[in-house]
Amino acid sequence: MMGHSHAVSGAMLYAASAPFLPPLLLHTTLQPADILMGTVLCAGAALLPDLDHHDGSIANFLGPLSKALCRFVAWASGGHRHATHSLLFVALMGAGTWAGVTFLGRNFTLALTFFLLALAIRALRLCPPGDGPEAWITIIGLSALGTFGMNTWMPSSPGWLPYAVALGTLAHLLGDCLTKKGAPLLWPHKERYEVVLIKRSGNSVETKVLVPIMSVATFVLLWFTALSPTIVN
Numbered sequence: 001m002m003g004h005s006h007a008v009s010g011a012m013l014y015a016a017s018a019p020f021l022p023p024l025l026l027h028t029t030l031q032p033a034d035i036l037m038g039t040v041l042c043a044g045a046a047l048l049p050d051l052d053h054h055d056g057s058i059a060n061f062l063g064p065l066s067k068a069l070c071r072f073v074a075w076a077s078g079g080h081r082h083a084t085h086s087l088l089f090v091a092l093m094g095a096g097t098w099a100g101v102t103f104l105g106r107n108f109t110l111a112l113t114f115f116l117l118a119l120a121i122r123a124l125r126l127c128p129p130g131d132g133p134e135a136w137i138t139i140i141g142l143s144a145l146g147t148f149g150m151n152t153w154m155p156s157s158p159g160w161l162p163y164a165v166a167l168g169t170l171a172h173l174l175g176d177c178l179t180k181k182g183a184p185l186l187w188p189h190k191e192r193y194e195v196v197l198i199k200r201s202g203n204s205v206e207t208k209v210l211v212p213i214m215s216v217a218t219f220v221l222l223w224f225t226a227l228s229p230t231i232v233n
């Protein structure tokens with residue numbers, strides 16, 4: 001599955017679930033801004049498992065820095081589609097984000113926001129194509145703007161952030177399970193799980209059917225939960 005499809009799937013799952021969860025679960029009542037920001041950050045989190053792939057189109061999202069990071073993640077996790085494609089990784093990302101938001105506070109939240117925004121901007125192709133500096137310098141600029149916005153207009157600690165990160169990571173695994181190589185969900189067990197719906201990454205089932213359906217669903221959900229002024233609380 002392509003990075004773009006993963007990002008759209010993360011966005012859709014967040015838009016389809018977060019506004020309907022009881023406030024207790026997310027430790028906050030979601031405002032429209034929380035829903036919109038959460039949707040974008042969840043789209044970014046849906047790329048996290050592929051940080052184990054230094055050649056992927058995503059790897060260059062922060063230039064040489066992220067390429068080095070991807071090499072490290074690949075080395076530490078046993079290569080592409082290993083540890084980072086497991087439910088254990090989903091739990092670790094969710095718990096790690098919760099711990100960071102809870103114990104490290106605002107700086108952690110803003111750093112993670114910047115990182116996830118950068119991933120989302122790259123995957124959703126909101127920057128120039130290619131791996132050159134014009135791509136990643138644009139990404140850094142846009143992510144910095146978004147992080148500034150988060151800092152300015154969303155002062156409280158976002159209780160929804162751990163949920164967005166875990167859900168995005170999970171969305172990625174589900175997406176990879178639709179492809180031929182599957183994902184080792186129960187890693188360290190080696191078995192891979194798959195229901196092959198997409199025979200070749202980027203084929204027409206993925207780009208002409210799944211992605212358009214997920215994109216429209218995301219916009220419709222966001223319209224009713226965050227954008228339409230008559231329905232918001």
Ligand SMILES: [Zn+2]
Nearest residue numbers: 049050085176
């Ligand atoms: Zn993957």
